[in-house]
Amino acid sequence: MPSLGYVTPQTMHFAQPLPLQSGASLRDYMLMYETYGTLNADKSNAVLVCHALNASHHVAGEYEGQPKSQGWWDNMVGPGKSLDTDKFFVIGINNLGSCFGSTGPMHVNPASGKPYGAAFPVVTVEDWVNAQARLADELGITQFAAVMGGSLGGMQALAWSIMYPDRLRHCVVIASTAKLSAQNIAFNDVARQAILSDPDYHGGDFYEHGVVPKNGLRVARMVGHITYLSDDDMAEKFGRKLRDSAEAGDYKFGFGVDFEIESYLRYQGDKFSEYFDANTYLLITKALDYFDPARAHGGDLAKTLSHTKAKFFLASFTTDWRFSPERSQEIVQALICNRRQVTYAEIDAPHGHDAFLLEDARYMKLVRAYYEQVWNDINKEAAA
Amino acid sequence: MPSLGYVTPQTMHFAQPLPLQSGASLRDYMLMYETYGTLNADKSNAVLVCHALNASHHVAGEYEGQPKSQGWWDNMVGPGKSLDTDKFFVIGINNLGSCFGSTGPMHVNPASGKPYGAAFPVVTVEDWVNAQARLADELGITQFAAVMGGSLGGMQALAWSIMYPDRLRHCVVIASTAKLSAQNIAFNDVARQAILSDPDYHGGDFYEHGVVPKNGLRVARMVGHITYLSDDDMAEKFGRKLRDSAEAGDYKFGFGVDFEIESYLRYQGDKFSEYFDANTYLLITKALDYFDPARAHGGDLAKTLSHTKAKFFLASFTTDWRFSPERSQEIVQALICNRRQVTYAEIDAPHGHDAFLLEDARYMKLVRAYYEQVWNDINKEAAA
Numbered sequence: 001m002p003s004l005g006y007v008t009p010q011t012m013h014f015a016q017p018l019p020l021q022s023g024a025s026l027r028d029y030m031l032m033y034e035t036y037g038t039l040n041a042d043k044s045n046a047v048l049v050c051h052a053l054n055a056s057h058h059v060a061g062e063y064e065g066q067p068k069s070q071g072w073w074d075n076m077v078g079p080g081k082s083l084d085t086d087k088f089f090v091i092g093i094n095n096l097g098s099c100f101g102s103t104g105p106m107h108v109n110p111a112s113g114k115p116y117g118a119a120f121p122v123v124t125v126e127d128w129v130n131a132q133a134r135l136a137d138e139l140g141i142t143q144f145a146a147v148m149g150g151s152l153g154g155m156q157a158l159a160w161s162i163m164y165p166d167r168l169r170h171c172v173v174i175a176s177t178a179k180l181s182a183q184n185i186a187f188n189d190v191a192r193q194a195i196l197s198d199p200d201y202h203g204g205d206f207y208e209h210g211v212v213p214k215n216g217l218r219v220a221r222m223v224g225h226i227t228y229l230s231d232d233d234m235a236e237k238f239g240r241k242l243r244d245s246a247e248a249g250d251y252k253f254g255f256g257v258d259f260e261i262e263s264y265l266r267y268q269g270d271k272f273s274e275y276f277d278a279n280t281y282l283l284i285t286k287a288l289d290y291f292d293p294a295r296a297h298g299g300d301l302a303k304t305l306s307h308t309k310a311k312f313f314l315a316s317f318t319t320d321w322r323f324s325p326e327r328s329q330e331i332v333q334a335l336i337c338n339r340r341q342v343t344y345a346e347i348d349a350p351h352g353h354d355a356f357l358l359e360d361a362r363y364m365k366l367v368r369a370y371y372e373q374v375w376n377d378i379n380k381e382a383a384a
Numbered sequence: 385m386p387s388l389g390y391v392t393p394q395t396m397h398f399a400q401p402l403p404l405q406s407g408a409s410l411r412d413y414m415l416m417y418e419t420y421g422t423l424n425a426d427k428s429n430a431v432l433v434c435h436a437l438n439a440s441h442h443v444a445g446e447y448e449g450q451p452k453s454q455g456w457w458d459n460m461v462g463p464g465k466s467l468d469t470d471k472f473f474v475i476g477i478n479n480l481g482s483c484f485g486s487t488g489p490m491h492v493n494p495a496s497g498k499p500y501g502a503a504f505p506v507v508t509v510e511d512w513v514n515a516q517a518r519l520a521d522e523l524g525i526t527q528f529a530a531v532m533g534g535s536l537g538g539m540q541a542l543a544w545s546i547m548y549p550d551r552l553r554h555c556v557v558i559a560s561t562a563k564l565s566a567q568n569i570a571f572n573d574v575a576r577q578a579i580l581s582d583p584d585y586h587g588g589d590f591y592e593h594g595v596v597p598k599n600g601l602r603v604a605r606m607v608g609h610i611t612y613l614s615d616d617d618m619a620e621k622f623g624r625k626l627r628d629s630a631e632a633g634d635y636k637f638g639f640g641v642d643f644e645i646e647s648y649l650r651y652q653g654d655k656f657s658e659y660f661d662a663n664t665y666l667l668i669t670k671a672l673d674y675f676d677p678a679r680a681h682g683g684d685l686a687k688t689l690s691h692t693k694a695k696f697f698l699a700s701f702t703t704d705w706r707f708s709p710e711r712s713q714e715i716v717q718a719l720i721c722n723r724r725q726v727t728y729a730e731i732d733a734p735h736g737h738d739a740f741l742l743e744d745a746r747y748m749k750l751v752r753a754y755y756e757q758v759w760n761d762i763n764k765e766a767a768a
Contacts, residue, residue: 022637122637182618182645183610189646190606192639193653197599199583215581222574223607226567234566240676251674253406253506255576255666258673261566262573269577282639289642290635292624 004078004085007061007071009034009101012135018096019130021290024121028110031135032094032101033057036077037085039139044378046141047088048132048168049073050149050156053224053284054276056100059092060085073150075359082368087375088145093135095128097283105279106207117279118204125152125291129159133167145374148172150356151323152284155291158331161308162293170374171310172367175320175356177327178301178334179292184322187227188285191220195278204279213278218269220281225268230319230352238264301334311341311377313370315363317355318348343370388462388469391445391455393418393485396519402480403514405674408505412494415519416478416485417441420461421469423523428762430473430525432516432552433457434533434540437608437668438660440484443476444469457534459743466752471759472529477519479512481667489663490591502588504663509536509675513543517551529758532556534740535707536668539675542715545692546677554758555694556751559704559740561711562685562718563676568706571611572669575604579662588663597662602653604665609652614703614736622648685718695725695761697754699747701739702732727754 009032017027034057039046049059051072060077063069077083077090094102097120105120112119136144147160147168154176161171180188195201198216202209226234238261242251257263294301312335316328325346335342345366349355355363393416401411418441423430433443435456444461447453461467461474478486481504489504496503520528531544531552538560545555564572579585582600586593610618622645626635641647678685696719700712709730719726729750733739739747 022635024637118639179624181615182622182624182643183613183615185624185643186606186610186618186645186649189643189649190603190610193599193606193650194578194603196639197603198581215577219574219578219581219603222570222577226570226574229567231565231567234570238566240563240566240569240679251406253408253670255502255580255670259566259569259573261570265570265573266577286637286639295624 004036004061004074006064007034007036007058008063009057011101012138014131014134018127018134020121020127021124022122026096026103026121029096029103029131030101031096031103031131033135034059034061034071034092036060036090037088039089039141042382043141044143044145044382045088046136046139046144047083047090048136048144048147048160049077049083049090049092050128050132050147050153051092051095052149052151052153053288054272055153056098057092057094057102058100059090072357076364076367082364083148083371084368088371091135091139093132095123095284096131097123097280097287099277099280104277105204105283106277115205115207117207118282120279120283122286122290123283124287125155125159126163128287129156129163132156132160133164136167142167144168145378146170146172146371148174149176150174151176151353152288155288159291159293161310161312162304165307165309168310169377170313170370171308172313172370173328173331174315175317175323175328175353176314176331177323178294178331180289185289187223188289190223192282192285194219194223195281198278201278206278212273214273217273217276217278217281218266221272221276222265222269225265227322228353230321230350232319233350233352234261236350301330302337305331305334305340306338308335308338308340313343313367315345315347315356315366317351317353318346319350320353320355322353388420388445388458390448391418391420391442392447393441395485396522398515398518402511402518404505404511405508406506410480410487410505413480413487413515414485415480415487415515417519418443418445418455418476420444420474421472423473423525426766427523427525428527428529428766429471430475430520430523430528431467432475432477432520432528432531432544433461433467434512434516434531434537435476435479436533436535436537437672438656439537440482441476441478441486442484443474456741460748460751466748467532467755468752472755475519475523477516479507479668480515481507481664481671483661483664488661489588489667490661499589499591501591501663502666504667506670506674507667508671509539509543510547512671513540513547516540516544517548520551526551528552529762530554530556530755532558533560534558535560535737536672539672543675543677545694545696546688549691549693552694553761554697554754555692556697556754557712557715558699559701559707559712559737560698560715561707562678562715564673569673571607572673574607576666576669578603578607579665582662585662590662596657598657601657601660601662601665602650605656605660606649606653609649611706612737614705614734616703617734617736618645620734685714686721689715689718689724690722692719692722692724697727697751699729699731699740699750701735701737702730703734704737704739706737
């Protein structure tokens, strides 16, 4: 399969303040984004791909001179792939508050002349959607062929369908939910407490201290990572295998690494703590916790979705215990109540929540089939 | 129901070194224990109740002048209760390495003259069982009517049946497992990393520094606590309820407490960090991780249990995702392979792993019925 080849991120500066859900506003900000494929003449083939917690605008392709820099959804997006960049013009945008180029807590706060740190305003899924809409405005895209995302990205797609019903024809929501459960929030709060209580966090102003709250970030990532994997998959991959079984074959009777799973998780935690921003982690987990569009409608999701106009594709994965199939089913039910056109797939996959990012022939085929419909949809209208 | 009344802990000193599974030994140690009821003349009515992670020898009754000091299984153990102290002589023993009176990391290491700290040897379930057996020797109990425990306590009961097949007539294993899964180990390691990376841990020697790694313990307890509750129960009890909804009714857009579940978990974490010892937490999670009696038999649990002589009672709880019913079923299957007499109950309870500690009429009735059998068993033999 031909690769998308080298890609280049772009930036767009916004001088007009962005009012936020909290009541605060960002008076000046920048968004980092990438595009793949070609926008057609009537600008009807644009697809916005929204990212989840630790991903970015770099959805697909690779950077020149960086052979291992494939985008986070490179298996999904590219020429001839499920979301085919030979047909669609795909946009990835780094969300505000993230740490991959768009304005975030590590950037200078114009009000203080110092990095925002913990003073960066708490942003919500809806705020991100508003920021994405402005970028679409600048590109002259009045209506997306589709807005798509997995997990937190799926929440953004769902929010688009509610906030800007006329600006997307299709809404693709994968491994997501209309709101976090108490257990989801609990895990997020454990992660936040690990970061906030790390002395190197310095109340969010660690940039000035020349340190990073690595221990807190590491624990936060470890606990998060457990929730991304299924119990079965962990059992299959790691089970009770010892790390140095070939060498010693016995327990070490200390607090170092005994089991492979410990080694794996600590490695994941270490790696993450080296590139991810602690304030961003706090912000993004809060955006997850706060997402609850039905809240404004007394918890009635059907009512919340009653003004949507898009057609929907939802997919969930059987072993995902973070956002289980039941969560997707709730959205499907609420859409059916509103007689929306919905395609729903529950995919039997062993990889837990992470499945939405992984190669799975049935999953990729389903998404491909759906985008063929999206393509026909656009061209039918163009022909009419 | 009449209460057990005031109880008094006792201590027993052991001058003979205890060889440990690690190869190390404890050269001098003390066990804190409590007893309830009266040991009969032929010493056949003794029941050992083993404790789990954060519990102790204080199984039932209360301490004089401390009205809220009920033991951790006071709903289960007492006069007329499921484990009836009018019939049975019940013993609770604080395990070595714990922080409720038995020799542990906060006590003076005779080798150094300083508190053990991280130098306290890593102890295993099997080490605890050996220590408990010595205490039973001192009390002249050659055979327990039953050894009983929930969770980690159930592991000790199971280990008794394997290590001392002639010393227990019944083995009562509740909400337990024959070994931890990769996911269980992963959660334990997150907790350990939170403690180990807290600067106030000081490599385990925080006693000398006059500090306690409270932040690490707090995060450890928070993550542990999530795994004790069921997703459904959390949803029912907390859902997405806001902490100060009466007052503001809206999100706070900061990193403080928004949701009830955050407030609850942080409170649990804070409380725990005030009384529990950080080194004990490390030790006990390692004992959990290491427990795997089938390991010495190539993973064959049936073979491992082939020399047991006890009759077994096992119970699990439907919503327990820490040690799910499948884990108990594995033990039941392995016992059936060996034609052991097994009673197994899978109790439909909403409270997750914590259910084993909670009042539940069906559960209490089942255990009561089983102990009536144990009682008949003892008296049949006495009559014969």
